Amino acid sequence: MIQVNKSPISFLGLIIWLIAALFFLYEFFLRTFIGTVAHQIIPGLHLTPESFALIGSAYYIAYAIMQIPVGVLADKFGVKLIMIFAVLVCAVATWLFAQSTGFGFAFFSRFLMGFGSSFAFICLLVIAVTWFPRRYFGFFAGTSQFIGTMGPLLAGGPLVFFLSKTHGNWRLVLSLIASFGVLLALLILFIVRNKPRGGEQALIYLKRPQGxxxxxxxxxxxxxxxxxxxxxxxxxxxxxxxxxxxxxxxxxxxxxxxxxxxxxxxxxxxxxxxxxxxxxxxxxxxxxxxxxxxxxxxxxxxxxxxxxxxxxxxxxxxxxxxxxxxxxxxxxxxxxxxxxxxxxxxxxxxxxxxxxxxxxxxxxxxxxxxxxxxxxxxxxxxxxxxxxxxxxxxxxxxxxxxxxxxxxxxxxxxxxxxxxxxxxxx
Missing domain, CATH: 1.20.1250.20 (MFS general substrate transporter like domains)
Known part of the structure; x- marks a missing residue:
């Protein structure tokens, strides 16, 4: 059986989509913040430019590897459970990065950050497909990307502002960013649903579902x-x-x-x-x-x-x-x-x-x-x-x-x- 939502666009659907879009913005922020704090991180972790570049690339390695598995997991388990897990991984990875004292631990936590972040965009698109009529998918997918681009903007000037307010204490700033991830996971836990509940109809398949x-x-x-x-x-x-x-x-x-x-x-x-x-x-x-x-x-x-x-x-x-x-x-x-x-x-x-x-x-x-x-x-x-x-x-x-x-x-x-x-x- 699959579920059909009679109402074209529900208020709950919009809220769920916005929460998922917020996760995508959070992920995009985590993807790009490292360049902003480079002047603090390189001496703080005793890095060379080459080792710093490797830490930056660790995120993308994990992100790229996980794209197909993310789709499979979302198809199998639904987006709610997957998103809670992914946001918490991002939060833990960000906190671990803030505690790093050298290259190895920083590389691992950055890789873990990319792993958690890899779920954000696919889950967001799945929510758009599930909660909104198909004829609006292009608009919601595009608006999702628009919201996501706010992440790099926040990782620029606003992040520099907070760094200045904490006298360059990047560890404290990243710890606060990690705590935001925990709050986001709680929002997902209490609000997000995999599918609309209203307007259900029983459907009989004329074609056998495939494994x-x-x-x-x-x-x-x-x-x-x-x-x-x-x-x-x-x-x-x-x-x-x-x-x-x-x-x-x-x-x-x-x-x-x-x-x-x-x-x-x-x-x-x-x-x-x-x-x-x-x-x-x-x-x-x-x-x-x-x-x-x-x-x-x-x-x-x-x-x-x-x-x-x-x-x-x-x-x-x-x-x-x-x-x-x-x-x-x-x-x-x-x-x-x-x-x-x-x-x-x-x-x-x-x-x-x-x-x-x-x-x-x-x-x-x-x-x-x-x-x-x-x-x-x-x-x-x-x-x-x-x-x-x-x-x-x-x-x-x-x-x-x-x-x-x-x-x-x-x-x-x-x-x-x-x-x-x-x-x-x-």
């Missing part, structure tokens, strides 16, 4: 899953390269100051935050996913090609182009919507996990690959021409994503494609 292992085999054999996941990864890769790694250095090589370059790069994330709910809502209303996927690919191709090959003398144009790069990256949000519609009931969370895993995997591969082609023979004094060959990968990835969206991904018209055939008995 989990058989469903996963069918999931991995479904070419649409791989096409969508690879599209999402390709369309998102540019914001990873330009928004998180090389964007500031590149704009400095183009003549911008470090402060102005950083401001221009931040517009990429602003564009991403704005476009995710807007384009998600558009695809929901239009009942078409593919036009938005294609639009994001073409937008990414245009913006990355201009940034890479065209000398620009007006600073505001760079800001506009980086904003467009963020908009293009929001195509991965539509990827989550369409992959949920191509998944069966028993593998929906696993399909979402596959999409997220591919995004993270390509996001980890592309930046170092591009870095190999960036001429670093000038040391710290890079010129714009040093980036051209490496950055040529970015429009190429946009072309690949366009080809996948236009010719390989099948339109769902905003409807699930693999639901069981059922008869209502009530």
């Amino acid at each position: 989990l292992s058989q469903s996963l085999k069918l999931l991995f054999k479904n070419s649409q899953m791989w096409y969508i996941a690879f599209y999402s990864a390709c369309v998102y890769a540019s914001i990873v390269v330009l928004g998180a790694i090389w964007g500031t250095d590149y704009l400095e090589a183009r003549g911008l100051t470090q402060r102005l370059a950083a401001d221009m790069v931040s517009l990429a994330w602003f564009g991403f935050a704005v476009a995710c709910p807007l384009l998600g809502a558009f695809s929901d209303i239009a009942r078409r996913r593919k036009p938005t996927l294609i639009f994001c690919s073409l937008l990414g191709l245009l913006s990355t090609a201009i940034i890479t090959y065209v000398p620009i003398h007006e600073h505001w144009i760079y800001g506009f182009l980086f904003f467009l790069i963020g908009m293009a990256a929001s195509g991965q949000n539509i990827g989550f919507a369409i992959i949920s519609e191509h998944s069966s009931l028993t593998t929906r969370a696993s399909g979402l996990g596959l999409n997220n895993a591919m995004i993270i995997l390509l996001g980890a591969i592309v930046p170092p690959l591009i870095s190999l082609f960036i001429d670093v023979s000038h040391g710290a004094h890079l010129t714009a021409s040093d980036f051209i060959i490496g950055f040529s990968f970015l429009p190429a990835l946009s072309v690949i994503s366009f080809f996948i969206a236009a010719f390989l991904i099948k339109e769902t018209y905003g409807k699930p494609q693999r639901e069981p055939i059922v008869l209502k008995t009530g």
